[in-house]
Amino acid sequence: MKIDKSLVRSIPLFDRMSDADLDKFLGHAISRRVPVGEAVFEQGAAATHFFLLLHGRLKVTQVTEDGQQIIVRVVHPGDLFGFAKALQRSDYPGTALAVAESIALCWPTELWPQFVDRNPRLAVTAMQTIGQRLEEAHTRIREMSTQEVERRVAHAVLRLANQAGRKEGSGVRIDFPISRQDIAEMTGTTLHTVSRILSAWEAKGLVEGGRQKLIVLDINGLAALADHVKE
Amino acid sequence: MKIDKSLVRSIPLFDRMSDADLDKFLGHAISRRVPVGEAVFEQGAAATHFFLLLHGRLKVTQVTEDGQQIIVRVVHPGDLFGFAKALQRSDYPGTALAVAESIALCWPTELWPQFVDRNPRLAVTAMQTIGQRLEEAHTRIREMSTQEVERRVAHAVLRLANQAGRKEGSGVRIDFPISRQDIAEMTGTTLHTVSRILSAWEAKGLVEGGRQKLIVLDINGLAALADHVKE
DNA sequence: GCCAATGTTTGCGCTGTGTCAAAGATGACA
DNA sequence: TGTCATCTTTGACACAGCGCAAACATTGGC
Known part of the structure; x- marks a missing residue:
């Protein structure tokens, strides 16, 4: 080859x-x-x-x-x-x-x-x-030592968007099939918690989810979640 | 020199x-x-x-x-x-x-x-x-992804006993001043939780604590705690 | 030998997350 | 087009462990 x-x-x-x-x-x-x-x-x-x-x-x-x-x-x-x-x-x-x-x-x-x-x-x-x-x-x-789950997931998703992001419509799509379970295993939590978090984000317009699919719509919003100390 | x-x-x-x-x-x-x-x-x-x-x-x-x-x-x-x-x-x-x-x-x-x-x-x-x-x-x-705090602390203490243990009396002493806060920062928890855990262990005769001091009395007992799935 | 600084213990209430359970969605395949 | 396997969502509940706070112990300095 x-x-x-x-x-x-x-x-x-x-x-x-x-x-x-x-x-x-x-x-x-x-x-x-x-x-x-x-x-x-x-x-x-x-x-x-x-x-x-x-x-x-x-x-x-x-x-x-x-x-x-x-x-x-x-x-x-x-x-x-x-x-x-x-x-x-x-x-x-x-x-x-x-x-x-x-x-x-x-x-x-x-x-x-x-x-x-x-x-x-x-x-x-x-x-x-x-x-x-x-x-x-x-x-x-x-x-994992210092941040609560939501921030960890935010960081993980941002990293994925960076390393494996492909522009799609108004957002950035993670360019391979990824499940909530996968994200849970990357961040040290459960798929249930990840699902809840992503649902909340979707309600806020930060991401768009789907079966084995994840599109980040608002990188800055996510970054704020990841960096900002919760207020 | x-x-x-x-x-x-x-x-x-x-x-x-x-x-x-x-x-x-x-x-x-x-x-x-x-x-x-x-x-x-x-x-x-x-x-x-x-x-x-x-x-x-x-x-x-x-x-x-x-x-x-x-x-x-x-x-x-x-x-x-x-x-x-x-x-x-x-x-x-x-x-x-x-x-x-x-x-x-x-x-x-x-x-x-x-x-x-x-x-x-x-x-x-x-x-x-x-x-x-x-x-x-x-x-x-x-x-940190899969174990609860007590097991993590057990692992950390065993590791320390291994790398920095010095025989003292019937046990193995961690051979440098180490605080609960230190252990907390190694395992991703708080000094309060570490203190509680060590107190419990001391009551069971697994370790002997003290100010900036830690002596492991029962390595096997600790190892059991670290490895065994809780029952 | 007393004081101040630093580390430790312990109680209490709260909440973030895990656990358990069950009901949708989605897509693959026949 | 229907079926099945897989993935996702959501609810209800429990509890481990954190935050806060106060008392206690130890050590070193003066």
């Missing part, structure tokens, strides 16, 4: 790589189509590959011992994921599930050290990427 | 470095004594140095816009911290405060790329360290 080289180039991890090295890198890649509902890898499985999402959308989930599920993050096109082995883990800590028809590039994890050796800047940039992810995680912890 | 080289060697980040390089590395270091209550760096300040804790104990905190504080993590001897610049940040995301008399090695951040160039394995190992930190962050998110 033909690989979109300019897309790969646009990723921080690869933007400084020489053309020759990039070709070599892509030469080892396998392109894989992932239909909706299929997992790229599953929690606990041996980490045999690392991946780059070219197209589509994934959600990375974890299941706790007592069966509760949370969404760790959403993978967008251009994101590297399934890093586990590079981080000294032998298995994947979560499951990566396609929520939209997706295409991912796959490399055997053994190649990671080789590529790093050949291209030291790679490791630096990769570390920066992980650093950002760490920061996001801390942001989430801070939110 | 004399630097304890064997302590430095014991840190994953440095264990594979050649002796010559290590000497060079340490040659550029400044050793700094940090009395209790003093900050090594403050949130928002320019990230001029990165650090290695040789002795003592720090807590890394963040303050939200609306003035609430959370404890991001506790820094133990041997931990690298104040990484910001290596992760492509120009300022420190939090404040590192000494909760015990501490000694830290300091390097100017400019040296980081040099050391990485000279020693590519360094970047790989550093990434593994960050990876672990990311995992811890996700663990915390998972706990």
